[in-house]
Amino acid sequence: MRLKVNGQPVEAQEGSLLLDVVDVPTLCHHPHTETQGLCRLCLVEVDGRLLPACATPAREGMEVWTDTDALRTLRKTLLEWLALTTDLSLAPELQDLLASYGADPGRWGALTVRKGSAPIRDNPFFLRDYAKCVNCRRCVDACGDGIMGVYALTLENRGLLAHPTTPLDRPLPETPCVFCGNCVQVCPTGALRPLGLEV
Structure with a gap:
């Protein structure tokens, strides 16, 4: 076509x-x-x-x-809000996009919704660092319908406070998680990352 x-x-x-x-x-x-x-x-x-x-x-x-100019402005604004609310230090592709669109998160003032949350180390394989989560939901889908079908990850809260977590906020070893690593593989920002890559 x-x-x-x-x-x-x-x-x-x-x-x-x-x-x-x-x-x-x-x-x-x-x-x-x-x-x-x-x-x-x-x-x-x-x-x-x-x-x-x-x-x-x-x-x-x-x-x-x-x-178009309107689409570039929209993407620039979306990227600025991601940078305002999330630690993108382990997301070089997003940092490159910010630069290519001339994004200036500071023009919106200060806003740190998730940046202060501490990483969760509740298993011997990987960290869950929601300060770096952009809420793309890839990990939830990979754990659920997309790849594994075990549903060890879910979403909590709404809007800017939304983030992946475990059912009832339980430690990962107390969920159906089989530690396959698919959630880590699809994460674009390092919010889920192997132990040893702590930042």
Whole structure:
């Protein structure tokens, strides 16, 4: 099928998502999990509407814009708020995105929602450091429906206070966790990381 991306004709395979066709930043999307459309970094303009590229099927004749002034401003603001609320010191790809969009988190003042929380060391394999969590939910999905199906991780709270945790906030060894490491592998920020990488 044919569609237009930034005014140029592009071929797309039947059943593909816009993310398979366009080059836009993303955070919550991972090819091995089912998390889609949460971070909003991959928003594109389609026929005058903003849609997440990771959750929007490509269609014949679509006109897609990926890098308008409005989209750049939106991505810049989203990245600034991530930097304000989260310790991104172990997320070099996000730091690069902040720089490429000219993000200036300081223009919003000071806000440290999760930055002060201490890492949780409740098992011999990895840390849970929610100060570095951007709430992409990849780990929850990898532990649940996406890969393992053991549901040792869940979400707690809402909005800026939302973060992954264990059911009833129990130590990991008291959950169905089998310490497979899939949650660590899909984490983009080091919020879940092997012991020995403490920062």
